[in-house]
Amino acid sequence: MDLAPGNRSSKMLLRVGELARRTGLTVRTLHHYDDIGLLRPSARTEAGYRLYNREDIARLHQIQALRGLGMTLADIGAALDRPDFALAPLIDSQIKAIDRLLAQQIQLRYRLSQLKARLTEGEEPELDDWLKTLELMSMYEQYFTQDELANLPFYRADDTLRAEWAELAREANLLYAAGASPASEAAQQFARRWMRTLERDTAANPDWLARLDAMHASEPLFQEQLGVAPSVVAFLLEAFAESKLAVFARYLSAGEFAFMRQHYAREMKGWPQLLIDLRCAIDAGAEPDGEDGQRLAGRWLAMLHGYAGSDPDTHRKIRQAMQQEPSLAEGTWLEARSLAFLEKAVASLMGCAQPHAS
Incomplete structure (x- = not known):
């Protein structure tokens, strides 16, 4: 390491050539940063060589991080000169950007490994196979973020x-x-x-x-x-709806079941969106007895009345079926936390009715 000669305080100082080597930048780039006032060295040797201390290097990290996020040098200078500028959020942004890039690279590697496996097995991938690999990746990216794709088992x-x-x-x-x-x-x-x-x-x-x-x-x-x-x-x-109806049929009267069969499929089309909105409300910190919680409880009760009618005794039978038939909860995407939230919201709204999965 090129340490400045002389006094002890210079031991933590880097000359411009060493800083360039350690960071992968060019000396010319560091000179330019100095010339425009973006990164001025804290000291110089007696011969006039630039010397950079720990604070200078921390500022250089900030500059490079902001450049990686697409900011111009002028905007970077203005941002760093603000008294309220914080380094931690910037590092968080860098980490997220790197995570997105890693997810993209992981998926590309996976797709390429598939093509390589075909080559290894003696199959020559057609041009269409290569294009389809890229097309599939682009298609998924229209519907999901890279972070989501990195955690989506299906993908x-x-x-x-x-x-x-x-x-x-x-x-x-x-x-x-x-x-x-x-x-x-x-x-x-x-x-x-x-x-x-x-x-x-x-x-x-x-x-x-x-x-x-x-x-x-x-x-x-x-x-x-x-x-x-x-x-x-x-x-x-x-067929999935029929599997649910077949279970409910064992608990309902002929009239009750006829009503449910007529309306069940139509009403349950709203179930996925209700679940999505439940998760969003919970993630946003909504309370079951708050405005959002009560609105969601009302939507669930409207759905229940839509396929089961308004008779409390019918609702009791449906709750009994849910308690005694675990298969009714399978494949419904109902998380324990969403069910608990909905139960509290309905209890607050009605005082008695309890929700159930589709």
Whole structure:
């Protein structure tokens, strides 16, 4: 290390050449920063060589961090000269930017490893395969942030998970092509398995589920990747609803069940958005007995009345079914914290009614 000669206080000072070498910058860049007043060295040797201390190097880190965020040198100087400028938030911004870049690189590496595996097995990827890899990445990025993709199991699937989904798609297509009724036992059992797997691979996040649904409805490439058409997904959703109705049927009278069968599917279309709004309210610090909590409780009660009617005895039977039939909660994306919040909100609003999963 080039230490300035002479007094002891210079031991923590770096000459411009050493600072350039240690930071990867050029001496010319550091001279330019000095010339425009952005980074002036705290001292000079008797011969006039620039010397930088710890505070100078900390400022240089700030300059480079802000440059990495796209700021001009003029804007950087103005920001650093503000008395309220704080370093910690800047470092946080850097960490987030690096995390996003790492997520992008991880996904690109994964896609390229897939292509390499095909080459290793003697398969020559077509140009379309390379283009499709890039197209898939771009498509997901239209619906999810890089941070979200880094935590979305469905997107980060390994060979085992991809094989599992390929088998699910194959079975779904066979059921649909065979003309199976959504009310059949085979369709109901398979739909429950499909929804449980989807809940797992969306990390039980209803917002991510909604975005994958939007992708599937709008993106032919995603339909091709998943391996099932929208008509098959609609069939599975109907079969999943039938699996819930089959359980409720054991607890309701013929009249009650007839009413539920007529209205259940229509009302439950609002369930995913209610779950999304519940999570958002909880994350924002809403209270169950506050305005947002009461509004959400009202939406749930309207949904309940929409498919079960207004008879309290019918509501009691539905709660009994939920307590005694764990399968009713499967594949519903209802987290424990959302259920607890909703229970408190409904209790505050009504004093007696209790929510349940779809």
